[in-house]
Amino acid sequence: MLKFSFYEVRKIPKGLNILRCWSSSGSPYAAPKPHQICQSPQELNAQEKNVVDKLFNGLLSSNRACLAQSITLTESTHPRKCLQARLLLRKALQHCKKCQEENKSFNFRIGLSGPPGAGKSTFLETLGKYLTSQGEKIAVLAVDPSSTTSGGSLMGDKTRMQELSRDMNAFIRPSPSSGHLGGVTRSTNEAIIMCETAGYRTVFVETVGVGQSEYEVADMVDMFVVLIPPAGGDELQGLKRGIMEHSHLVVVNKADGDLVQAALRMQYEYTSSLKFMRPISQNWKPKVIKVSSLTGEGIPELWAVMQEFHQTMIKTGELFETRRKQQRVWMWNYITQHIMQVFREDPRVKSHIQEMEKNVEEGFMSAGQAAEILLRRFVPDTVLS
Numbered sequence: 001m002l003k004f005s006f007y008e009v010r011k012i013p014k015g016l017n018i019l020r021c022w023s024s025s026g027s028p029y030a031a032p033k034p035h036q037i038c039q040s041p042q043e044l045n046a047q048e049k050n051v052v053d054k055l056f057n058g059l060l061s062s063n064r065a066c067l068a069q070s071i072t073l074t075e076s077t078h079p080r081k082c083l084q085a086r087l088l089l090r091k092a093l094q095h096c097k098k099c100q101e102e103n104k105s106f107n108f109r110i111g112l113s114g115p116p117g118a119g120k121s122t123f124l125e126t127l128g129k130y131l132t133s134q135g136e137k138i139a140v141l142a143v144d145p146s147s148t149t150s151g152g153s154l155m156g157d158k159t160r161m162q163e164l165s166r167d168m169n170a171f172i173r174p175s176p177s178s179g180h181l182g183g184v185t186r187s188t189n190e191a192i193i194m195c196e197t198a199g200y201r202t203v204f205v206e207t208v209g210v211g212q213s214e215y216e217v218a219d220m221v222d223m224f225v226v227l228i229p230p231a232g233g234d235e236l237q238g239l240k241r242g243i244m245e246h247s248h249l250v251v252v253n254k255a256d257g258d259l260v261q262a263a264l265r266m267q268y269e270y271t272s273s274l275k276f277m278r279p280i281s282q283n284w285k286p287k288v289i290k291v292s293s294l295t296g297e298g299i300p301e302l303w304a305v306m307q308e309f310h311q312t313m314i315k316t317g318e319l320f321e322t323r324r325k326q327q328r329v330w331m332w333n334y335i336t337q338h339i340m341q342v343f344r345e346d347p348r349v350k351s352h353i354q355e356m357e358k359n360v361e362e363g364f365m366s367a368g369q370a371a372e373i374l375l376r377r378f379v380p381d382t383v384l385s
Contacts, residue, residue: 044083052084056091059197062137064171067198071173074190089190092197106319107196108310111221113207113243118227119253120206121160123293128161130299131202132169139171139195140164141188142206171200186337189220189330218246219329222319223309224280225249228270230262245277248309249287251302256292263290283316284309348377 044052055073058066073085100106114120124140131138140161164170173191188205195203207217218224226247244250250270255263271288279285287305291298313319343349356370 044080044087048080048084049087052088052091055088056095056197059092059194060095062199064198067171067194068173070194071175071187071191074187074194075175085190089193092193095197096193106310106314107200108202108306109192109205109221109223110202110306111205111207111217111224112227113217113224114227115229118229119293120227123227123251123253123291124204124206125161125164126293126296127299127303128164128170128204129167130296130303132164132167135169136202137169137200138202138204139198139200140173140204140206141191141195142172142174143188143208144174144176171195171198188217192220219326219333222313222322223248223306225251227251227253228266229254230259230266244274246280247286248280248284249289249305250274252288252290253293255290255298256294266290281313281318283312283318343374343378346378349374352377 055066055070059070070088073081073088076082076085096107112120112124121142124142128138128140161172165172173195175188175191192203192205205217205221224247226243226249228250230252252263252266252270267288267290274286274288277286289298289302289305291302310319313322344353352374356365356374359365360367360370
């Protein structure tokens with residue numbers, strides 16, 4: 001059982017907020033240090049605000065360098081940079097909302113996921129080149145996995161898109177996952193907003209090679225596409241819950257050469273298995289399409305289906321409702337991501353972490369007992385049932 005605490009925010013000089021915590025018994029106790037001061041963008045100095053204004057004006061003029069710098073700013077964990085990113089994001093959101101109200105048009109956000117080796121980067125280059133040849137401006141946010149040992153990332157997705165990376169109507173931004181689960185980075189959502197502010201009407205988010213339960217990208221895009229290779233399993237794989245039941249479109253890639261028959265069989269099996277799943281949208285039934293990223297076969301038909309989906313979502317109003325829900329989901333995701341950092345940095349917890357870890361490792365206490373002790377030090381009135 002968790003006893004609730006009451007929080008009171010009081011103003012202090014220089015516009016800072018102090019959070020004072022009151023236990024359920026009525027007595028105040030000191031809040032953790034990271035909780036005490038909640039800085040706002042108004043605390044930026046003139047030079048820092050000028051940097052934000054320069055980046056924002058660069059975004060409005062579709063300056064690629066400013067777009068890259070803006071995304072880097074949103075990825076930063078430096079406290080002052082975070083304040084600048086917050087101000088820039090606020091300006092970008094206001095601009096996007098104004099454009100939607102005036103033009104009555106909406107950008108298209110497409111998430112692309114699939115197992116390692118499915119050909120996601122090659123597929124995106126083929127589709128991207130087709131779209132830019134039609135006069136479209138596209139952005140590709142490619143996420144590469146980070147090493148759990150060294151922390152480094154190869155960032156090889158842009159290398160695979162050699163032709164598209166030289167196209168001035170395309171912007172490719174590789175980013176490391178930095179240990180973030182779900183196939184995306186913690187700042188991918190903000191990067192999408194920056195790309196749309198810079199005038200890119202279609203934004204692709206390519207995840208790392210993922211499994212059946214990693215579909216976090218579905219909560220930040222309009223259309224979720226799963227790319228699978230031929231001969232990647234039988235019909236039972238398509239029946240498994242998780243990533244498949246969140247997809248709007250399944251694309252069987254590498255349908256060329258000796259794999260044509262295998263791709264046809266895979267398309268039939270997944271079309272059959274999707275009939276047993278409840279569609280994620282009431283206005284759209286998931287489809288299975290086979291394409292060849294090598295020859296370009298099926299790419300125009302695929303884009304026509306994607307456009308059909310986008311227009312259907314706009315006409316039915318489902319696009320607006322989905323984006324509203326996604327913002328709520330990401331609010332809680334940010335809380336989840338930051339609460340662990342706040343917990344670890346709390347002085348009442350930090351001084352006992354190593355001791356608890358050692359006790360657990362040597363078998364003196366269970367992991368649950370150690371966690372309860374640390375949680376009680378973090379919030380004294382917490383009782384775990």
